[in-house]
Amino acid sequence: MDRRKMLKLTGTALAGSAVLGTDAFAGSSLNSNNIAGTPGKGKKAMIIGAHPDDPETGCGGTIMVLKKAGYEVVVVYMTRGEAGVPGWSHEQSSATRMKEAREACEVFGVRPIFLTQIDGSSEVNKERYAEMKEVIEKENPQIVFTHWPIDSHRDHRICSILTYDAWRQLKYGFDLYYYEVMSGVQSMIFHPTDWVDITEFADVKKKATYCHKCQNPEDWYDSSHGQMEIFRGMEHNCKRAEAFIHIRRTSSDIEE
Ligand SMILES: [Zn+2]
Structure with missing residues (x-):
């Protein structure tokens, strides 16, 4: 079998499995065909990240696909990037990183929300569970995106489990x-269930990420997220894609 034929087959098989997921779980499965075909008018999506630049790099293209489908999108930063620039004070770093995050959100045309955890020192306790639950409950989104929990960065892991806990506490009232x-390097053993074709918006995503000047994106963007988009695009039979893991409640899920 030649390489082109094989690629085509792979794309078809994966597109097929994503569509299966969409059909089996009506609602807002993230298959990009479904998003494009399901107007999001009156619906809200929330992207939660541990630091400024995490929502942008993980979901930047999907943010634009959601907006095009009519969704309102809000971006939640769990910390303000206090420890994000070596040698800078927390005050100096967080001021710069919040300014850059606001600029990135302007590029997308979305609203930022900053929570109160401290970069590098984020916590899991009753108060932090409550903080995450409250912001989701107040905004009441239909879809929420957060970090995959198997990640080399502590703040990413914590952001993920706080969101997961809110999903349970809010009675699974949104798609996660x-x-x-x-x-x-950061996310590990990530095996997607859903893909979104972001080819049309790859430039917007890059522009928003490049607002984070103090993170020197020119040193890492193309070699990490740029490559990831191309690889996920190969899996989804398009030029560039973002990929996700959709978690669903099972009937045996234990209520606490
Ligand atoms: Zn991060």
């Missing part, structure tokens, strides 16, 4: 998707 960041 995990996104990947710097797979192989």
Whole structure:
């Protein structure tokens, strides 16, 4: 079998499995065909990240696909990037990183929300569970995206489990998707269930990420997220894609 034939087959098989998921679980499965075909007018999506630049790199293209479908999108930053620039004070770093995050959100045309955890020192306790639950409950989104929990960064892991807990506490009242960041370096063993074709918006995603000047994106964007988009695109039979893991409640899920 030649390479082109094989690629075509692979794309068809995966597109097929994603469509299966869509049909089996009516609602807002993330298959990009479904998003494009399901107007999001009056619906809200929330992207939760541990630091400024996580929502942008993990979901930047999907943010634009959701907006095009009519969704309102809000971006939640769990910390303000206090420890994000070596040698800078927390005050200096968080001021710069919040400014850059706001600029990135302007590029997308979305609203940022900043929570109160501290970069590098985020916590899991009753108060932090409550903080995450409250922001989701207040905004009342239909779809929420957060970090995949198997990740080399503590803050990413914590952000993920706080969101997962809110999903349970709020009685599974929204669709929950995990996104990947710097797979192989940060996200680990990430095996997607859903793909979104972001080819049309790859430039917008890059522009928004490049607002984070203090993170020197020119040193890592193309070699990490750029490559990830191309690889996920190969899996989804398009030029560039973002990929997600959709978690669903099972009938045996234990209520606490
Ligand atoms: Zn991060």
